[in-house]
Amino acid sequence: MGTPHVPWSCGDIRGGVGHCEPAQRLRIRAREPPVIADTLTDALRAALAAAGLPEPEGGPTLEPTARREHGDFQTNVALRLAKAVGEAPRDVAARIAAALEAAAPAHLERTEIAGPGFINLFLAPSWLHEVLAEVVGADGGYGRGTALAGSRINLEFVSANPTGPLHAGGGRWVAVGDALANVLAAQGAEVHREYYLNDAGNQLDTFARSLMARYAGEEPPEDGYHGQYLVDMAARLRAELGDAVDEATAREWGYAAVLASLKEDLARIGVHFDTWFSERTLHERGDVPEVLAQLVASGHTYERDGATWLASEALGDQRDRVLVKGDGSTTYLANDLAYHRDKMRRGWTHLIDIWGADHHGQVRSLQTGLQAIGIGTPEAPEPEIILGQLVKLERGGELVRISKRAGNVITLADILDEVDPDVCRLTFLLQGIDTAQTFDLDVVTSQSMENPVYYVQYAHARVASIARRATEAGVVRAPLATVDLSALTHERELDLLRALAEYPSVLASAAELRAPHRVTTWVRDFASRFHGFYRDCRVITDDPVLTQARLWLAEAVRIGLADALGILGVHAPDVMERLDGDDDEAGE
């Protein structure tokens, strides 16, 4: 029966097993907020030394406080040290705090010991003014890290079989994969986007038979592809190539047609792949027999029942796997091993695959098979496989049941016909991929309040609008160095700057955790803070000093919004198209 191939469940996205443990990943040290964090950490280290205390394992850490009453930063060093030192946590904290205040670093106003033994640091607003200068002074590079500098990452995603259009659920991998690539690149990695075309197996043959059946005006075979698109495709085939097409010709013509439509869909949503890798390449070059020979030589294979097996269970797989079938043909696993070996040979330092959770059973097979030939280790397997839970589609408050047989496939193109690509992308990037996502077509296709993309884009458009107004009023931004940023004292202003201060660590953790949705969460919150600021603080005022400072603040906000949206692959418009809320028949 083959893979269930649930159309919008991304059933033909290559699947895999659970997340790799962090230890197996490329490690990224999530950075604390800029500059100030280094300063404070150094001061904290010095305070520990001055107080005659050791450093906790992993060094002292600082983090932004969750509540304003707790100051700007907090550290739990005292809590972590208490047991080793043999003193009460609050006593340890007191010693550290005293030493810290005795040699107070820049911006530090006071410390406070709170709760079980936290040390809270209260800083002067000047540290946030420096953040503003960092944001605008970074020339587009604010928030970037270097943790992955030097690594060359091959990121494979989507890779849906070229036997039909992309399903709506597959859009999740399109959006997540592209954003993850951006997130990794933001840490200095060279990232290569790759799409694997499974064009040598029997799926394409099944596709060809189905197409031929439609061409002949018949129903596709039981295990074939029943979607309406093949009826349309068959008609085009007849129009282009006439009435005497054989199956081989139909297969190649159909493959080319599907490939063109895949690329068109991806272009519509703005995703570009650097490489479209054809499985046929492997067979033409003889890569598969070659990798099989390597596996045999490794001693991890055996013959049984006329087939060649990989002794993968001994390497940590759930069971052994067939590499060469009784009829002499190779399995998907054998081909996939050859494919990933090829990727490593092309010089990438690390491979990442994004798979649908329905394929998690294959993860260990691939990883252990590669380990048998010296690629990756149990601690750091290649490829790293990111599993995403599948997407459920809902419309009219009901789950849309997928029936390939009935041909009621909802494609990504269908969605793009109805909604802006930005909405589509951000919707898929709203949540982590560990949980199954329910994609409500009614909500997504409505330009309602439930669409966070407009909320964020509106914030950006508002900033742009302020800039336009300023220009109209003849107000020009003075060079930053001449502007007195200390005019920024309003809680709304500082609140925006705090969010910007945390942006670098948001990007870093999004990369480390392979979780681009964290950027979405941040930018939604950031937009919310801006809307609050906008309400309470007028930028263009009679006070030239305040106006200048706020114009620069607005610019910093624009940079933050635009950068985060850019990483998510969503546009940051200067103007929003007005919704006509007046005669909206769908309203209320």
Next chain:
RNA sequence: GCGCUCGUAGCUCAACGGAUAGAGCAUUUGACUACGGAUCAAAAGGUUGGGGGUUCGAAUCCCUCCGAGCGCGCCA
């Protein structure tokens, strides 16, 4: 049966082992004669599926039970 991923407000979802678990939507109540009201403010809403354990501290880590999704082919 075995394995993987999950279970958080009415709904959809956040939350590098940290303090009083946060947003949006929905509900209720308010707010512009100035930069775009696709906005803002406030209220209400929780035993983080249940039970144990580790820890100064658990939604987070461990064990167990319940529930959900997905896997467990000489298919790809």
